[in-house]
Amino acid sequence: MAGDxxxxxxxxxxxxxxxxxxxxxxxxxxxxxxxxxxGPPPERQINLSNIRAGAMARRAAQSQPDAKDTPDEPxxxxxxxxxxxxxxxxxVCFNVEIKTALGREYGMVYLGRDTxxxxxAESLVNEGLATVRREGxxxxxxxxxxxxxxxxxxxxxxxxxxxxxxxxHTIRDMKYVIENPRHFVDAMHQKPVNAIIEHxxxxxxxxxxxxPDHYLVTIMxxxxxxxxxxxxPDGLETPEAYAAEAKFFTESRLLQRDVQIIMESCPNxxxxxxxxxxxxNITELxxxxxxxxxxxxxxxxxxxxxxxxxxxxxSAKERRVRIWKDYVAPTANIDLKDRQFxxxxxxxxxxxxxxxxxxxxxxxxxxxxxxxxxRIEGExxxxxxxxxxxxxxxxxxxAREFMxxxxxxxKVQSDVSFSHVGFSSFSSVCRNIAEALVxxxxxxxxxxxxxxxxRSSHYDELLAAEARAIKNGKGLHSKKEVPIHRVADISxxxxxxxxxxxxxxxxxxxxxxxxxxxxxxxxKLYMPKETCLITFLLAGIDCPRGxxxxxxxxxxxxxxxxxxxxxxxxxVLQREVSALGGxxxxxxxxxxxxxxxxxxxxxxxxxxxVLKGLLVWANYEEKPVxxxxxxxxxxxxxxxYKAAYVTExxxxxxxxxxxxxxxxxxxxxxxxxxxxxxxQPPVEGSYAPRRGDFCIATFADGEWYRARLEKVESPSKxxxxxxxxxxxxxxxxxxxxxxPPAFSTRVLPAQATEYTFAFIQVPQDDDIRAEVVDSLVRDxxxxxxxxxxxYAGATCPHVSLQFGDTKDDVGLGLxxxxxxxxxxxxxxxxxxxxxxxxxxxxxxxSARLNIWRYGDFRADDADEFGYRR
Numbered sequence: 001m002a003g004d005x006x007x008x009x010x011x012x013x014x015x016x017x018x019x020x021x022x023x024x025x026x027x028x029x030x031x032x033x034x035x036x037x038x039g040p041p042p043e044r045q046i047n048l049s050n051i052r053a054g055a056m057a058r059r060a061a062q063s064q065p066d067a068k069d070t071p072d073e074p075x076x077x078x079x080x081x082x083x084x085x086x087x088x089x090x091x092v093c094f095n096v097e098i099k100t101a102l103g104r105e106y107g108m109v110y111l112g113r114d115t116x117x118x119x120x121a122e123s124l125v126n127e128g129l130a131t132v133r134r135e136g137x138x139x140x141x142x143x144x145x146x147x148x149x150x151x152x153x154x155x156x157x158x159x160x161x162x163x164x165x166x167x168x169h170t171i172r173d174m175k176y177v178i179e180n181p182r183h184f185v186d187a188m189h190q191k192p193v194n195a196i197i198e199h200x201x202x203x204x205x206x207x208x209x210x211x212p213d214h215y216l217v218t219i220m221x222x223x224x225x226x227x228x229x230x231x232x233p234d235g236l237e238t239p240e241a242y243a244a245e246a247k248f249f250t251e252s253r254l255l256q257r258d259v260q261i262i263m264e265s266c267p268n269x270x271x272x273x274x275x276x277x278x279x280x281n282i283t284e285l286x287x288x289x290x291x292x293x294x295x296x297x298x299x300x301x302x303x304x305x306x307x308x309x310x311x312x313x314x315s316a317k318e319r320r321v322r323i324w325k326d327y328v329a330p331t332a333n334i335d336l337k338d339r340q341f342x343x344x345x346x347x348x349x350x351x352x353x354x355x356x357x358x359x360x361x362x363x364x365x366x367x368x369x370x371x372x373x374x375r376i377e378g379e380x381x382x383x384x385x386x387x388x389x390x391x392x393x394x395x396x397x398x399a400r401e402f403m404x405x406x407x408x409x410x411k412v413q414s415d416v417s418f419s420h421v422g423f424s425s426f427s428s429v430c431r432n433i434a435e436a437l438v439x440x441x442x443x444x445x446x447x448x449x450x451x452x453x454x455r456s457s458h459y460d461e462l463l464a465a466e467a468r469a470i471k472n473g474k475g476l477h478s479k480k481e482v483p484i485h486r487v488a489d490i491s492x493x494x495x496x497x498x499x500x501x502x503x504x505x506x507x508x509x510x511x512x513x514x515x516x517x518x519x520x521x522x523x524k525l526y527m528p529k530e531t532c533l534i535t536f537l538l539a540g541i542d543c544p545r546g547x548x549x550x551x552x553x554x555x556x557x558x559x560x561x562x563x564x565x566x567x568x569x570x571x572v573l574q575r576e577v578s579a580l581g582g583x584x585x586x587x588x589x590x591x592x593x594x595x596x597x598x599x600x601x602x603x604x605x606x607x608x609x610v611l612k613g614l615l616v617w618a619n620y621e622e623k624p625v626x627x628x629x630x631x632x633x634x635x636x637x638x639x640x641y642k643a644a645y646v647t648e649x650x651x652x653x654x655x656x657x658x659x660x661x662x663x664x665x666x667x668x669x670x671x672x673x674x675x676x677x678x679x680q681p682p683v684e685g686s687y688a689p690r691r692g693d694f695c696i697a698t699f700a701d702g703e704w705y706r707a708r709l710e711k712v713e714s715p716s717k718x719x720x721x722x723x724x725x726x727x728x729x730x731x732x733x734x735x736x737x738x739x740p741p742a743f744s745t746r747v748l749p750a751q752a753t754e755y756t757f758a759f760i761q762v763p764q765d766d767d768i769r770a771e772v773v774d775s776l777v778r779d780x781x782x783x784x785x786x787x788x789x790x791y792a793g794a795t796c797p798h799v800s801l802q803f804g805d806t807k808d809d810v811g812l813g814l815x816x817x818x819x820x821x822x823x824x825x826x827x828x829x830x831x832x833x834x835x836x837x838x839x840x841x842x843x844x845x846s847a848r849l850n851i852w853r854y855g856d857f858r859a860d861d862a863d864e865f866g867y868r869r
Contacts, residue, residue, distance in 0.1 A: 027079025128160020441475020520564025656726025
């Protein structure tokens with residue numbers, strides 16, 4: 001520090017034009033700091049002698065409801081900005097000329113290390129941003145005389161406040177309150193906003209002036225928290241350990257600097273954001289230097305990626321700096337060989353627990369770490385004996401079904417994060433299944449203490465997934481009515497089973513899910529269509545029975561009963577099956593009346609256990625059956641492309657097209673029909689719509705078109721299908737009329753033919769499928785293409801489609817862009833086309849385009865991504 005100058009001393013300092021007491025200083029006062037030695041250096045306020053700048057805007061005290069905000073004086077903000085841009089972070093030299101009894105210091109400030117630098121008071125006066133206090137001027141002081149001469153020159157040149165107009169345009173429209181902060185943040189769309197940091201409350205909370213609209217807002221850094229200052233009952237603030245150091249760290253880098261702020265979220269009226277300075281990201285710097293710790297509740301909204309914050313915090317922990325000086329790393333309680341294993345999913349116990357079968361044959365229960373399944377809070381469920389958690393807890397059934405459809409029978413990889421009464425982290429081959437559950441709103445995140453590291457290794461991804469689910473109102477976070485599952489359990493009631501049997505017999509093959517396996521041949525099935533639970537016995541076989549309690553005591557199990565139970569359980573438990581109804585009868589004196597059925601699995605294995613060679617038939621030899629191979633001559637692929645005009649694309653990726661060759665006939669028929677209707681218009685309301693009828697209907701353009709009635713809800717809601725164009729609409733009956741016989745489908749058949757794309761899997765996920773449909777609408781709707789039928793389908797032909805001008809394959813283009821997957825056909829005559837599509841798919845997968853952006857997801861059946869193999 002330099003020696004004293006003038007009457008009150010001076011020095012070499014770093015400058016901050018700030019207000020440590022929430023009062024904005026004018027452009028003629030600065031606060032300086034010396035070099036830090038062992039902690040934050042003290043501050044010192046210096047007021048520029050002999051000049052005065054305008055007072056800046058000040059918000060009214062909140063404790064005084066009648067007080068009003070004070071606006072800027074003209075040119076006050078410009079004077080402050082002039083000093084800020086010249087001085088912030090720069091070294092200055094000053095001498096104190098006057099020190100008042102209250103300790104206020106007045107003096108001259110020079111830019112640089114000595115008094116040869118730029119005099120700031122003279123610069124302000126020369127730019128017309130300050131006035132000279134002439135009442136205290138002495139004629140024998142050359143510095144004061146020079147200030148007066150500069151002011152006269154500034155007036156003559158009409159600079160700054162001496163310009164015409166009075167400076168009303170320099171007064172800012174300050175906005176201290178935002179009516180709807182959440183809407184304000186969402187409207188920014190996470191785009192960087194220019195700002196000036198006006199105040200630092202602590203290391204992670206600042207007050208910023210947003211430009212150019214002059215909003216004064218409080219910003220809390222996303223994902224981190226620094227030690228803070230606790231306010232005591234007497235009004236004094238007590239700093240936590242390293243709170244002052246963290247505040248100085250942020251002040252010395254951001255205070256009154258030009259920055260960009262990304263506003264990321266606004267929970268509970270608190271704006272969370274990231275502050276970007278040209279020299280770096282203050283959030284990551286605070287973590288790396290041990291001034292802050294990661295906080296889970298705001299980590300999910302951090303746009304820079306939670307892994308970067310975790311890595312910065314980990315670096316500080318390893319170096320044990322500042323707040324981590326006493327940090328002790330947790331010891332691993334899992335052997336390295338047990339941290340990862342591959343196993344087959346056998347049962348979904350709950351939305352957060354499954355049973356897997358290890359390679360050794362052992363069954364192991366695995367819990368998904370850091371998530372909580374749906375549950376009912378604050379209710380005593382034990383009082384109601386009829387309470388069934390799977391069906392009565394909202395979204396529990398949906399969560400179980402999501403897990404069952406995605407995992408049962410699949411091989412998965414488990415990554416164990418920690419071991420605690422059998423709990424572990426679990427992830428499928430390509431994506432964390434817990435993250436998928438949370439993103440669909442079917443589970444919530446468990447909150448931990450900040451010092452608790454016993455959590456999922458994908459915890460940040462889980463937080464981000466939950467934030468998305470809350471924002472989109474998915475599942476548990478939806479404001480809609482919760483789904484209700486009224487499932488009738490008739491598995492133990494003979495009379496109800498007899499009453500239900502005729503419905504099962506008439507239905508023939510019924511879809512079902514095996515909910516429980518009692519023995520090798522006795523199962524409990526859930527019938528989704530009928531919404532009931534029933535007990536089924538496998539017809540034609542009798543399996544060994546297990547031990548059971550009887551009035552005479554415990555009856556011992558039959559030999560091999562457990563083997564039969566395990567076999568059936570591994571084969572069908574929680575699988576989708578098809579049941580064929582039989583009859584109700586008493587099988588034996590030991591059995592109660594039950595519905596007999598044949599259970600047909602969707603798998604290729606036989607349903608009758610007797611055919612699988614259990615130990616009961618250890619000596620049985622099955623007679624060899626001669627396998628008859630039918631030879632089928634494969635035909636050659638016929639490429640007979642014809643011109644077609646695509647008129648409509650449905651949400652299911654089916655499309656309707658007209659034959660170009662008959663286009664002229666359709667136009668002629670339409671003109672003649674409309675002319676006849678114009679000459680003899682139908683009587684409004686005279687037509688009585690009936691489902692399946694052909695009629696004519698007025699479209700939105702006011703013209704008449706041929707249509708077919710698909711559904712009649714009411715006279716005001718009639719569903720029509722325009723047979724020549726393929727689009728659908730709900731109209732009122734007054735817009736319908738009987739079709740004149742001269743224009744019926746006998747004269748000219750319906751021109752819109754339904755097709756779907758060959759060699760392409762239709763995505764099951766609504767969002768993915770909507771993206772593909774939007775792309776098709778942009779590319780081919782209302783255009784002429786070339787169409788070739790490749791093979792027949794269940795509802796419509798499967799075709800390949802080419803653009804009319806370039807002859808490029810539309811479906812192959814979707815595959816190459818990574819928007820759809822290839823449907824592999826086994827016919828030999830289609831092998832060349834299939835190989836071409838697969839080559840395009842490999843190219844999209846290598847480039848990680850669209851659905852392949854997370855890599856190859858097909859190993860886990862891809863249901864979550866909207867595909868099934």
